[in-house]
């Protein structure tokens with residue numbers, strides 16, 4: 001394996017992007033991704049917060065302490081992972097983290113790996129999805145992604161701009177990816193509108209430092225309120241209203257997540273009222 | 274730079290900082306438990322900030338200063354951990370001290386919530402958390418001048 005450390009965007013030429021490496025390094029070691037070339041993108045991807053623009057290379061540890069960004073995003077970063085991981089991991093890498101589904105991590109030939117069945121649907125799936133779970137029932141693990149979805153962030157890549165909702169897609173028969181990024185496409189910046197109020201709440205198995213069983217982000221712009229959930233679908237999930245929770249399609253082992261989400265949604269809405 | 278000394282290591286790309294410290298430099302105080310970023314046993318400081326050496330590639334460290342438990346031998350936390358009886362099997366202890374030292378450097382007198390937040394990435398199977406907190410508070414009290 002080779003490591004390239006380009007100093008400008010123009011010098012990036014293929015290879016697997018490596019930012020904080022908190023996700024890439026374990027995936028490489030477990031053989032879940034393969035690469036001949038690693039590209040350390042830290043010198044080419046913008047970092048830091050400037051007005052409403054957040055560099056994709058900004059560390060979660062910086063965002064959790066930034067008073068200017070929407071509180072839902074700040075709180076989602078503060079509640080994500082552990083202090084060490086937040087000092088290493090970037091927001092760009094966080095948005096692109098792979099599923100924590102243990103069948104996938106253990107290399108079961110499941111739907112997401114290109115196979116034909118979802119082992120979790122028939123097997124152990126307590127941590128899995130209650131929406132969009134027909135073919136792959138994995139639960140998207142990113143807290144910040146839900147917060148960014150609720151505040152209506154836009155993603156700027158080296159090729160285009162797209163609303164964060166369009167960064168993600170449910171895996172289909174023809175394309176098992178959960179993001180719409182093209183091979184080699186880099187996320188450079190996030191444009192993050194300032195809501196009048198926003199809030200993030202997270203239910204987890206331990207009081208601290210665990211992936212979200214359910215995360216709820218709520219943001220208010222004028223009279224309009226937007227809700228987005230983490231940990232409930234293979235991708236971050238926008239809810240049109242609190243009532244939309246009733247359209248969930250839980251599995252036997254995930255029905256409890258609907259009951260967990262209901263009071264969190266109510267509390268998040270109260271907090272931004 | 275490791276604990277103040279300059280080292281150049283010649284290892285294949287993909288080698289982690291933890292493996293380089295332990296196997297190449299013989300600094301075995303840094304422990305590897307999960308190897309996946311879950312437990313904090315492998316915590317070292319990079320330019321004073323606690324990071325996980327088991328998922329840091331050594332080739333990305335560059336010129337930054339690495340501080341391992343061996344570099345903190347004289348730190349008052351070591352004695353405080355002993356006095357507070359804050360280790361049982363001791364496997365997590367180096368990582369705990371590395372995280373706690375960074376906390377105290379940034380915040381000489383942390384409150385309960387700050388301690389819990391800063392230490393939450395260091396798991397202890399033996400459940401010594403209350404004693405670890407007492408050890409940190411003891412050193413913080415010295416920082417207060419008594």
Ligand SMILES: Cc1cc2nc3c(=O)[nH]c(=O)nc-3n(C[C@H](O)[C@H](O)[C@H](O)COP(=O)(O)OP(=O)(O)OC[C@H]3O[C@@H](n4cnc5c(N)ncnc54)[C@H](O)[C@@H]3O)c2cc1C
Pocket residue numbers: 016017018019020021022023024025041045056057060079080081082085088089090091092093094095096097141142143144185186187188209210211212309310311
């Ligand atoms: C044990 C553990 C617990 C965690 N708990 C949580 C949690 O509770 N909540 C939560 O939200 N997250 C959690 N995380 C995820 C963590 O926040 C992410 O791993 C981290 O933010 C990823 O950032 P990174 O810079 O290290 O990414 P990397 O590992 O460097 O990269 C991740 C992926 O993104 C790609 N990539 C990175 N940057 C870019 C870019 N700018 N453009 C295009 N592609 C890019 C890489 O190629 C790779 O595929 C946890 C992670 C671990 C290991």
Ligand code: SF4
Pocket residue numbers: 099101102103104108110111112113117118119120121128135136137138
């Ligand atoms: S939930 Fe998705 S990743 Fe997990 S086994 Fe099913 S198809 Fe695979």
Ligand code: FES
Pocket residue numbers: 304305306307308309310311312313314315316325326327328
């Ligand atoms: S050994 Fe590095 S986090 Fe567990």
Ligand code: FES
Pocket residue numbers: 359360361362363364365366396397398399400401
């Ligand atoms: S003392 Fe045994 S793991 Fe902490």
